[in-house]
Amino acid sequence: MRTAPVSTPCPSSTLFLHHLPPRCSRDPSSRTLLSISQATVQDRHGGKTRGCSSRGWSRIVSERIREHRSNNQIFASIADISLEQSIENPSLPKGDMWSVHKFGGTCMGTSKRIQSVADIVLSDSAERKLIVVSAMSKVTDMMYELVNKASSRDDSYISAIDNVFEKHMLTASELLDGEDLARFLSQLHNDISNLKTMLRAIYIAGHATESFSDFVVGHGELWSAQMLSYTIKKHGRPCCWMDTRDVLIVNPTSSIQVDPDYIESEKRLEKWFLKKPADIIIATGFIASTLQNIPTTLKRDGSDFSAAILSALLKSRQVTIWTDVDGVYSADPSKVSEAVILRTLSYQEAWEMSYFGANVLHPRTIIPVMKHSIPILIRNIFNLSAPGTKICQQPVNENQDRKSLDSVVKAFATIDNLALVNVEGTGMAGIPGTASAIFGTVKDVGANVIMISQASSEHSVCFAVPESEVKAVSAALHSRFQQALDAGRLSKVEVIPKCSILATVGHKMASTPGVSATLFDALAKANINVRAIAQGCSEYNITLVLKQEDCVRALRAVHSRFYLSKTTLAMGIIGPGLIGGTLLDQLRDQAAALKEKFNIDLRVMGITGSRTMILSDMFAAFFRGIDLSRWREIQKEKAEVADLDKFAKHVNENHFFPNTVLVDCTADTNVANHYYDWLQKGIHVITPNKKANSGPLDRYLKLRTLQRLSYTHYFYEATVGAGLPIISSLQGLLETGDKILHIEGIFSGTLSYIFNNFKGTRAFSEVVFEAKEAGYTEPDPRDDLSGTDVARKVIILARESGLKLELSDIPVQSLVPEPLRACSSSDEYMQQLPNFDKELSEERDDAEASGEVLRYVGVVDVVNDKGSVELRRYKKDHPFAQLSGSDNIIAFTTTRYKDQPLIVRGPGAGAEVTAGGVFSDILRLASYLGAPS
Numbered sequence: 001m002r003t004a005p006v007s008t009p010c011p012s013s014t015l016f017l018h019h020l021p022p023r024c025s026r027d028p029s030s031r032t033l034l035s036i037s038q039a040t041v042q043d044r045h046g047g048k049t050r051g052c053s054s055r056g057w058s059r060i061v062s063e064r065i066r067e068h069r070s071n072n073q074i075f076a077s078i079a080d081i082s083l084e085q086s087i088e089n090p091s092l093p094k095g096d097m098w099s100v101h102k103f104g105g106t107c108m109g110t111s112k113r114i115q116s117v118a119d120i121v122l123s124d125s126a127e128r129k130l131i132v133v134s135a136m137s138k139v140t141d142m143m144y145e146l147v148n149k150a151s152s153r154d155d156s157y158i159s160a161i162d163n164v165f166e167k168h169m170l171t172a173s174e175l176l177d178g179e180d181l182a183r184f185l186s187q188l189h190n191d192i193s194n195l196k197t198m199l200r201a202i203y204i205a206g207h208a209t210e211s212f213s214d215f216v217v218g219h220g221e222l223w224s225a226q227m228l229s230y231t232i233k234k235h236g237r238p239c240c241w242m243d244t245r246d247v248l249i250v251n252p253t254s255s256i257q258v259d260p261d262y263i264e265s266e267k268r269l270e271k272w273f274l275k276k277p278a279d280i281i282i283a284t285g286f287i288a289s290t291l292q293n294i295p296t297t298l299k300r301d302g303s304d305f306s307a308a309i310l311s312a313l314l315k316s317r318q319v320t321i322w323t324d325v326d327g328v329y330s331a332d333p334s335k336v337s338e339a340v341i342l343r344t345l346s347y348q349e350a351w352e353m354s355y356f357g358a359n360v361l362h363p364r365t366i367i368p369v370m371k372h373s374i375p376i377l378i379r380n381i382f383n384l385s386a387p388g389t390k391i392c393q394q395p396v397n398e399n400q401d402r403k404s405l406d407s408v409v410k411a412f413a414t415i416d417n418l419a420l421v422n423v424e425g426t427g428m429a430g431i432p433g434t435a436s437a438i439f440g441t442v443k444d445v446g447a448n449v450i451m452i453s454q455a456s457s458e459h460s461v462c463f464a465v466p467e468s469e470v471k472a473v474s475a476a477l478h479s480r481f482q483q484a485l486d487a488g489r490l491s492k493v494e495v496i497p498k499c500s501i502l503a504t505v506g507h508k509m510a511s512t513p514g515v516s517a518t519l520f521d522a523l524a525k526a527n528i529n530v531r532a533i534a535q536g537c538s539e540y541n542i543t544l545v546l547k548q549e550d551c552v553r554a555l556r557a558v559h560s561r562f563y564l565s566k567t568t569l570a571m572g573i574i575g576p577g578l579i580g581g582t583l584l585d586q587l588r589d590q591a592a593a594l595k596e597k598f599n600i601d602l603r604v605m606g607i608t609g610s611r612t613m614i615l616s617d618m619f620a621a622f623f624r625g626i627d628l629s630r631w632r633e634i635q636k637e638k639a640e641v642a643d644l645d646k647f648a649k650h651v652n653e654n655h656f657f658p659n660t661v662l663v664d665c666t667a668d669t670n671v672a673n674h675y676y677d678w679l680q681k682g683i684h685v686i687t688p689n690k691k692a693n694s695g696p697l698d699r700y701l702k703l704r705t706l707q708r709l710s711y712t713h714y715f716y717e718a719t720v721g722a723g724l725p726i727i728s729s730l731q732g733l734l735e736t737g738d739k740i741l742h743i744e745g746i747f748s749g750t751l752s753y754i755f756n757n758f759k760g761t762r763a764f765s766e767v768v769f770e771a772k773e774a775g776y777t778e779p780d781p782r783d784d785l786s787g788t789d790v791a792r793k794v795i796i797l798a799r800e801s802g803l804k805l806e807l808s809d810i811p812v813q814s815l816v817p818e819p820l821r822a823c824s825s826s827d828e829y830m831q832q833l834p835n836f837d838k839e840l841s842e843e844r845d846d847a848e849a850s851g852e853v854l855r856y857v858g859v860v861d862v863v864n865d866k867g868s869v870e871l872r873r874y875k876k877d878h879p880f881a882q883l884s885g886s887d888n889i890i891a892f893t894t895t896r897y898k899d900q901p902l903i904v905r906g907p908g909a910g911a912e913v914t915a916g917g918v919f920s921d922i923l924r925l926a927s928y929l930g931a932p933s
């Protein structure tokens with residue numbers, strides 16, 4: 001047997017013998033192993049047995065070995081020897097003076113990080129500290145790999161173990177020097193050569209028992225604990241390292257779980273402390289022993305569990321789990337960028353979250369500390385300024401966690417790759433044992449049921465299982481219930497694939513009215529269908545099953561709805577002309593204020609004109625949207641050929657934003673023809689374009705019906721009177737039960753401007769040109785001058801009032817001279833217009849002579865089911881004669897406003913006011929979707 005050269009005695013080392021499973025003694029290699037272990041036994045107790053020579057120790061141990069048959073007894077006996085040898089020591093103090101910390105593999109990943117860990121430990125002002133450490137990052141995997149290689153007789157385990165040695169040797173050399181380094185390296189050498197012997201035995205046997213494997217793997221923790229202990233000692237602070245296999249006693253309950261034996265562990269901890277009453281203890285995480293002293297691990301609960309058990313044994317003031325995130329987020333930050341760090345969580349909330357894979361402790365880890373009300377602090381080793389998340393009995397100062405106090409929802413989590421199984425049939429109701437038969441069958445195929453839901457009618461039971469297990473579950477159920485299916489007692493065993501779970505977690509959530517309503521409302525508004533629901537009476541969790549493709553959108557929708565983040569809208573702007581361009585600039589200027597003051601986050605994901613479009617960068621800045629401070633430049637630099645379908649898909653199908661709105665700022669009928677399809681897909685539509693609402697009646701009615709049936713919104717305030725509240729006023733009157741009798745008004749900003757300024761000093765064509773320049777006209781000014789634009793507005797208001805009129809039903813008096821109606825372009829029309837100035841001049845002079853003015857008005861005669869558009873004369877004292885600029889004026893005569901009409905007046909055209917009207921529709925949408933109003 002080769003042993004590593006030992007330059008200095010090893011004061012603290014692992015006890016090899018005592019960790020050997022009983023079967024070791026029957027193993028051909030056990031004799032060799034025993035001889036190694038004798039050497040290490042003496043090391044292990046070196047700290048307390050300095051008075052005992054190596055030979056003396058060997059003698060005592062040999063005697064005890066003779067006295068006791070099993071290795072376990074040997075260990076117990078050895079422990080007794082060390083106790084016999086121990087000098088008088090204080091008993092183990094417990095309580096507030098202890099502060100427990102746990103540093104995971106990442107924190108212990110390099111020499112620099114181990115140094116930072118030492119600094120953190122030293123800066124903790126607690127009287128006594130117990131520090132639990134994991135193996136250096138990747139080491140546990142490397143160790144498992146060693147066992148796998150050896151047991152599959154792969155020779156490369158030898159070079160692999162050399163890599164393990166190298167990694168620790170280099171790290172220690174960077175951290176330590178002098179005698180400490182020599183001691184550590186000698187110990188490392190010893191351990192590695194012991195491991196090589198053991199791996200050789202595994203190699204020969206072609207098999208490793210679980211305890212062999214646990215024994216090998218646990219070395220990562222032993223080495224990291226020793227390195228940290230020496231590093232702290234280097235700073236002049238007395239410090240001991242603890243092999244927790246001497247202290248933590250557990251009963252393995254399954255291959256993935258162990259139960260701590262608190263009574264035995266407490267006894268052993270007290271014994272340990274008698275020997276090493278240190279103020280700073282560095283303890284190995286993850287590893288433990290059985291009551292029979294067989295090495296084992298804490299399985300998947302790992303080092304966090306070690307820290308929690310030790311913390312409970314010491315009744316420490318707090319346990320700090322150091323990791324690489326700032327704390328527990330309200331949702332997975334990779335899916336919800338506005339997720340916030342929760343300052344506090346109750347123990348129950350924390351274990352609900354951890355089940356869903358949030359970066360929280362495993363529920364079993366929480367139980368030991370919860371019993372003694374010990375707070376757990378989760379902190380980021382890479383960001384010491386972050387206060388972290390405190391998991392404790394009573395969440396302190398809940399207000400800090402959320403902006404909204406009334407919300408009791410803390411956080412959201414999701415699980416993907418699930419399938420729902422639905423067992424349905426009339427033969428289940430009132431028959432005891434059906435559920436047991438169903439779930440017994442599921443258990444028999446080893447599938448894990450993640451949630452269950454059954455309505456009280458008992459006609460169906462549905463449950464979620466991992467997608468990977470559903471095939472076996474379905475086959476087993478079909479076979480188990482074949483007879484019931486054949487007889488029709490069960491109608492189906494159905495699998496709904498590609499599902500996800502969305503869980504909402506919060507303290508006392510279920511006992512607060514309105515939580516579920518708000519949750520489901522947020523989902524409905526994002527057009528997300530819920531397949532199944534489960535809420536236990538624990539009141540900490542509401543679980544929903546949805547289509548997997550909807551899951552991230554759902555997560556974002558509910559997260560923002562509970563005010564944990566902004567109401568985020570993905571927007572696509574179609575037609576960046578005068579109105580669209582002005583809107584984009586307004587969005588740019590207002591974005592920050594909207595985010596900060598109103599919790600609304602608007603992201604323009606695409607802008608398309610008729611020929612080219614720009615889409616937000618799919619990878620880099622995708623989620624930020626297009627930089628609106630440079631959208632014109634980006635349009636020049638990065639535009640691609642416009643494709644409206646691709647555009648809508650890009651904006652909508654990101655799966656990230658719960659809601660999408662397309663804003664149509666064109667005057668194009670083709671774009672308007674897409675609204676139905678978009679609304680059907682759950683895309684909200686906002687527009688100043690009048691084409692959809694004034695187009696063919698049947699299409700309009702279909703669109704409105706769809707909109708009313710769905711949770712998808714279609715807003716078009718700017719189609720009449722630009723930003724003036726015309727549509728909303730009319731809707732308000734109707735919704736509150738008023739009856740519209742008559743609507744009359746000046747609906748054209750262009751024609752209002754023209755007749756307000758056509759005072760005999762300038763030619764008619766000159767004033768038309770001014771109106772166009774001012775941005776009041778339609779893209780083609782003939783739409784205004786022909787009265788078509790006003791007719792469209794009349795139709796929009798008539799239909800809104802319940803009349804079923806077509807555009808062709810409205811008689812329109814056109815102001816476009818007959819010969820110019822056939823002009824091929826608006827430019828040609830504008831050029832030729834001066835030739836026809838005379839006609840309108842004469843009409844104006846004639847009116848003037850009678851003390852009247854000309855006004856171009858639209859009328860909706862609801863009582864007589866008709867509308868008209870014409871040039872009328874009004875006395876100079878009539879309200880319609882008092883206008884200026886591009887003012888619109890609209891008078892609603894209703895059953896409530898009969899004697900005096902309700903009048904809305906103000907600028908009814910122009911870039912700023914129109915874009916402002918569209919913008920206010922966008923904010924109305926955000927508020928409908930849950931933004932604070």
Ligand SMILES: NC(=O)C1=CN([C@@H]2O[C@H](COP(=O)(O)OP(=O)(O)OC[C@H]3O[C@@H](n4cnc5c(N)ncnc54)[C@H](O)[C@@H]3O)[C@@H](O)[C@H]2O)C=CC1
Nearest residue numbers: 575577578579609610665666667668688689779909910914
């Ligand atoms: N100017 C005003 O005061 C008011 C205008 N409106 C309406 O606002 C809309 C826009 O008007 P303006 O901005 O003045 O017109 P504009 O002509 O300046 O802008 C329209 C933009 O849409 C683009 N476009 C046309 N067809 C397209 C298509 N199929 N796909 C993508 N882009 C397309 C054009 O290239 C242009 O950039 C019109 O529907 C108008 O009726 C409504 C109220 C007031």
Ligand SMILES: N[C@@H](CC=O)C(=O)O
Nearest residue numbers: 748749750776777778
């Ligand atoms: N061209 C229109 C613009 C608003 O719809 C008008 O002049 O009113």
Ligand code: NA
Nearest residue numbers: 717720722724
């Ligand atoms: Na309006």
